[in-house]
Amino acid sequence: MLADLIRWFTDPNMQWILAGSLLLGLGSGVIGSFTFLRKQSLLGDALAHAALPGICIAFMLSGVKSVGLFMLGAIIAGMLATFGISAITRYSRIKQDAALGIVLSVFFGIGIVLLTKIQHSGNGNQSGLDKYMFGQAASMMLSDVYMMGAVSVLLIVVCALLFKEFKLVSFDPGFARGMGLKVAFLEQLLLLMTVIAVVVGIQAVGVVLVAALLITPAVAARYWTDALGLMVVLAGVFGALSGVTGTLISSTLSNLPTGPVTVLAATALFFVSAVFAPNRGLLAKWLRHLRSRSEVQKYAGRAVVHQSQTVERGTE
Amino acid sequence: MTDFWIILTGTLVAATCGILGCFLVLRKMAMVGDAISHSVLPGIAIAFLISSSRDSMLMLFGAAVLGLITVFLIQLLQNSGLQSDASIGIVFTALFAIGVIIISRNAAHIDLDLDCVLFGEIAYVQWDTWVWNGYDMGPVAVWMLGGTLLIVLAAIGLFYKQFKLCAFDPALAAAVGIPVALFHYMLMGLVSLSTVASFESVGAILVVGMLIIPAATAYLLTDRLSMMIVYSVLIGAISATGGYYAAKWLDASIAGAMVTVAGILFVLAFILSPSHGLVARLGKRRRMNSAAA
Numbered sequence: 001m002l003a004d005l006i007r008w009f010t011d012p013n014m015q016w017i018l019a020g021s022l023l024l025g026l027g028s029g030v031i032g033s034f035t036f037l038r039k040q041s042l043l044g045d046a047l048a049h050a051a052l053p054g055i056c057i058a059f060m061l062s063g064v065k066s067v068g069l070f071m072l073g074a075i076i077a078g079m080l081a082t083f084g085i086s087a088i089t090r091y092s093r094i095k096q097d098a099a100l101g102i103v104l105s106v107f108f109g110i111g112i113v114l115l116t117k118i119q120h121s122g123n124g125n126q127s128g129l130d131k132y133m134f135g136q137a138a139s140m141m142l143s144d145v146y147m148m149g150a151v152s153v154l155l156i157v158v159c160a161l162l163f164k165e166f167k168l169v170s171f172d173p174g175f176a177r178g179m180g181l182k183v184a185f186l187e188q189l190l191l192l193m194t195v196i197a198v199v200v201g202i203q204a205v206g207v208v209l210v211a212a213l214l215i216t217p218a219v220a221a222r223y224w225t226d227a228l229g230l231m232v233v234l235a236g237v238f239g240a241l242s243g244v245t246g247t248l249i250s251s252t253l254s255n256l257p258t259g260p261v262t263v264l265a266a267t268a269l270f271f272v273s274a275v276f277a278p279n280r281g282l283l284a285k286w287l288r289h290l291r292s293r294s295e296v297q298k299y300a301g302r303a304v305v306h307q308s309q310t311v312e313r314g315t316e
Numbered sequence: 317m318t319d320f321w322i323i324l325t326g327t328l329v330a331a332t333c334g335i336l337g338c339f340l341v342l343r344k345m346a347m348v349g350d351a352i353s354h355s356v357l358p359g360i361a362i363a364f365l366i367s368s369s370r371d372s373m374l375m376l377f378g379a380a381v382l383g384l385i386t387v388f389l390i391q392l393l394q395n396s397g398l399q400s401d402a403s404i405g406i407v408f409t410a411l412f413a414i415g416v417i418i419i420s421r422n423a424a425h426i427d428l429d430l431d432c433v434l435f436g437e438i439a440y441v442q443w444d445t446w447v448w449n450g451y452d453m454g455p456v457a458v459w460m461l462g463g464t465l466l467i468v469l470a471a472i473g474l475f476y477k478q479f480k481l482c483a484f485d486p487a488l489a490a491a492v493g494i495p496v497a498l499f500h501y502m503l504m505g506l507v508s509l510s511t512v513a514s515f516e517s518v519g520a521i522l523v524v525g526m527l528i529i530p531a532a533t534a535y536l537l538t539d540r541l542s543m544m545i546v547y548s549v550l551i552g553a554i555s556a557t558g559g560y561y562a563a564k565w566l567d568a569s570i571a572g573a574m575v576t577v578a579g580i581l582f583v584l585a586f587i588l589s590p591s592h593g594l595v596a597r598l599g600k601r602r603r604m605n606s607a608a609a
Contacts, residue, residue, distance in 0.1 A: 036402055039399055039401060040401075041399065041402040041404075041405045042347055042401045042404060044405075045405065049521075088586065091586075091594055091597065092536060092586055092592060092593075093535070093592055094532050094536070095344050095346075097345065097346040097347045097401075098341050098528055098531075098532045098535075100347060101346040101347055101349070101350055101527075101528035101532075102529050102532055102582060105521060105522075105524045105525030105528060105575050105579075106525065106529065106578070108521050108525075108572075108575070109521065109522070109571075109572045109573070109576045109578075110572070110576050110579070111572070112521070112569045112571065112572030112575075113563070113566065113568040113573050113576055114568070115572075116567075116568040116569035116572065117566060120567050120568070208354060209412065209413055209416075211405050212413070214405075215402055215405035215409070216405075216406050216410075218402075219398065219402050219406060255420050256417065256420065256421065257416060257417075257420055259413070259416070260412075260413035260416040260417045261413075263409050263410065263413040264410065264413050264417070267410040267413070270406060274396070
């Protein structure tokens, strides 16, 4: 086991994959903080499912398996999905959750129809398209890893540069508008970055689980701090940690896909945060509850003593 | 005969999900349906490991238990002060991850295809038949879905008033003495039951689509709960039938085509619904503008 680990660490291929999943976790953790604050956590889930038809159409049009083209198709489909969701919630009485569910399942249904169409067309080149469903970071091509790392770095840099603007838009869009910020543009940019993070993440952890990369690290980070800057950094660190842990564990044990292990690592971090975080954690809350109860009991005891004294006096 | 069995299976799924979906959409819990349909996976995998066969009853039980655990965990996280969407996301991804790990670690013992779990293969429904006393009684899936539909109908029929009140005004329901939590868990139990019954035949995604899309479409067409349920079942049945022939024509996935047809029907209702559609809204606004001018 240990020898395995050392071998993996010294293998240059593996180093790249580790770096890639680290950057991916970092990037999606950072973006996830903003989507969490904007109460759009499940958007990631819908976008991941919506990417499938985009990928299929890109393949049907080009006939080649090119990660760049797939990403372009997926990003276009993802943006269409966000427009669909906002159109449904704005122009009908259907609420956000049902709108997400409708867009998710319809896009995915169309995607499955296209996917089976491709498979039945007998194009031998299509094998591996379904790898997209569950993700397999440990067996990724090196060029994919470069792409993943580069896009993640881009996301992090944009977030760092526009941090103040994104913060304002997330917390108080009205005030941001008053300050003269282009709120609509910034919101679209955040959506676009979410779509990109999801599309990149699909390769590593698969369609169903990519939502966890956005949600879980951000929620875990929220337990530790009230300051957005610190929360974003922590979410990035949590994401990177789970990415690295997932890749390492799944490549040392056989028959273990990367995505689920990564997600479980993130869930473990969330669990630890929810229980042990100072102030907002369960343990801290419980201790506070105990302390306040003992204080109340102390006062209550005194009050009872007082009362019994007055009663005694009354009977005299 | 093939056509008949597949359309019947699809319609049974649509009817079961359509009824439950109305309550999910009204209670703004559509994504809980999505979460349950994914997080029953470990329950199915564990049932498979225990029985080492596709014993449907045990699978049904395992998945129903996991469905209730999912709802319980989501509720727990929400009560601790987390946003509902974030708690749904955390719970279902974690459970789904556990399911995938169990299945892929025991790939040699589990004859469960993950693709099949997600997309389903309704075309195979007719091959898996129930033979009783030497008589071919028809596909197992039809019997299971039929049974589930009966359970759902019985539960909703018996407690229609209670479910209705819980859907529209939980506070009032609690005030008049209805055990709101019990009905909440009952609804969720029914959702997980129908998810599992539909699982093998139509896959997780079609279940989600059939839970949400017909109910949301019906929600745009009527203001009465009873009519909404009827419309929802009808729309589901039309999608199942239309989807089957569309898939046959395109030579593509049947489950996917059914959801796609349901999506087309939703878009039609979204634009053309006489009461809540886009055209009706714009017309109303124009009339109001001209009246004001």
